[in-house]
Amino acid sequence: MAPPAQIPSLDIDPFDDAFLAAPYTFHGALRDAGPVIWLKPINCFAMARYAEVSASLKDWQTFVSGRGVGMTDFATDTPWRPPSLLLETDPPVHDRTRGLMNKVASLSSLKTAMPQWCAKAEILVDRLLGQRVDGVRDLGEQFPLSVFPDLIGIREEGREHLIPYGTTAFNGFGPRNRLFEEAIANAAAASAAVMESCRRENLAPNGWGMKVYEAADRGDCTPEEAERLVRSFLTAGLDTTVNGIGNMLHAFAQHPDQWAKLRADPSLAKKAFEESLRWDGTVQTFFRTTSRNVPLPDGHIPAGSKVILFLASANRDPRQWERSEEFDISRSSSGHVGFGFGIHQCLGQMVARMEAEALLKAMIPRVREIRLVGKPVRRLNNTLHALASLPLQLLAD
Numbered sequence: 001m002a003p004p005a006q007i008p009s010l011d012i013d014p015f016d017d018a019f020l021a022a023p024y025t026f027h028g029a030l031r032d033a034g035p036v037i038w039l040k041p042i043n044c045f046a047m048a049r050y051a052e053v054s055a056s057l058k059d060w061q062t063f064v065s066g067r068g069v070g071m072t073d074f075a076t077d078t079p080w081r082p083p084s085l086l087l088e089t090d091p092p093v094h095d096r097t098r099g100l101m102n103k104v105a106s107l108s109s110l111k112t113a114m115p116q117w118c119a120k121a122e123i124l125v126d127r128l129l130g131q132r133v134d135g136v137r138d139l140g141e142q143f144p145l146s147v148f149p150d151l152i153g154i155r156e157e158g159r160e161h162l163i164p165y166g167t168t169a170f171n172g173f174g175p176r177n178r179l180f181e182e183a184i185a186n187a188a189a190a191s192a193a194v195m196e197s198c199r200r201e202n203l204a205p206n207g208w209g210m211k212v213y214e215a216a217d218r219g220d221c222t223p224e225e226a227e228r229l230v231r232s233f234l235t236a237g238l239d240t241t242v243n244g245i246g247n248m249l250h251a252f253a254q255h256p257d258q259w260a261k262l263r264a265d266p267s268l269a270k271k272a273f274e275e276s277l278r279w280d281g282t283v284q285t286f287f288r289t290t291s292r293n294v295p296l297p298d299g300h301i302p303a304g305s306k307v308i309l310f311l312a313s314a315n316r317d318p319r320q321w322e323r324s325e326e327f328d329i330s331r332s333s334s335g336h337v338g339f340g341f342g343i344h345q346c347l348g349q350m351v352a353r354m355e356a357e358a359l360l361k362a363m364i365p366r367v368r369e370i371r372l373v374g375k376p377v378r379r380l381n382n383t384l385h386a387l388a389s390l391p392l393q394l395l396a397d
């Protein structure tokens with residue numbers, strides 16, 4: 001496919017191994033090429049500057065989600081799984097499902113859970129203190145796995161499939177590259193296990209999962225929709241926080257001065273997590289599809305085009321952020337698009353924030369230094385900036 005005239009065309013594949021391993025080294029070229037660009041290797045429009053990314057996320061009428069938020073256009077190709085009733089829908093359906101899910105994912109139930117989460121984080125950190133640990137496996141995975149499945153109320157059986165399922169879904173947003181094909185080829189067991197966990201008879205009485213079915217009882221959705229909405233919690237809720245925590249620990253390990261700053265003023269904990277999402281967020285990209293021609297100063301994006309939005313690049317755009325490449329926990333990172341923006345902005349953002357806060361609160365008084373004791377290993381994923389392993393030593397106070 002030829003790039004539309006006047007739109008800068010780049011020969012960069014944002015889903016090849018080099019890009020996925022080190023996305024930040026490529027973002028500057030994407031941003032500097034223009035506000036809207038064409039990526040030749042994937043035949044797709046792209047936006048990588050803050051202004052255009054945030055404006056497109058806000059304009060849900062023009063940049064729709066119902067044709068999928070990955071590379072696959074649901075209007076022409078069959079999605080690998082039944083579409084999400086939140087992420088991959090537009091109003092009016094989206095408003096109904098999102099409205100009921102907002103009530104389920106209430107702040108008050110999180111506040112009730114928080115003391116227990118803090119206690120769990122303290123026990124975990126006490127156990128790891130002084131030792132060589134893997135920041136991804138022992139903290140990034142361990143902590144969310146110890147709180148999130150119980151919050152939703154899923155049974156123990158099949159929990160080992162949750163992270164692999166999330167990984168599959170996030171690879172599934174990419175083009176049909178090796179990561180996509182491998183993910184889909186191996187998806188059957190994890191998909192079946194996760195769908196089984198979403199069934200009403202397998203959910204605990206007081207979890208968020210059962211609350212979705214209770215919304216169905218009140219007529220807010222059908223029981224079939226309830227099952228798929230519970231699936232959204234399980235798809236979006238784990239691999240994201242696993243790597244959100246992993247990336248945050250990695251950021252602190254690379255910036256001991258920032259860890260010292262946080263220890264000196266623990267009230268910065270919330271800001272620190274936001275800054276880690278701005279500086280190295282886990283969800284790197286998402287697509288939208290244009291519902292109409294989008295006029296540009298020179299030419300236009302035709303209706304029905306996929307557009308890839310580089311969230312993580314927007315979050316480091318020097319047009320928006322001072323010292324954009326610096327990790328600085330005392331800056332104001334509000335307005336970052338690490339949780340997206342607009343009507344689809346992350347439903348679970350408070351879950352992620354409270355998990356990170358519980359962990360930081362446990363670590364601040366106990367851990368003097370988060371020391372990198374080996375080379376971090378990347379886990380390439382079509383959507384997530386993720387680590388397979390982060391060798392750390394948590395030096396006791």
Ligand code: 4IA
Pocket residue numbers: 084085086087088169231232233235236237240283
């Ligand atoms: C869903 C954007 C990402 C965290 C996400 C992934 C899946 C779903 C929602 C959000 O399955 O609904």
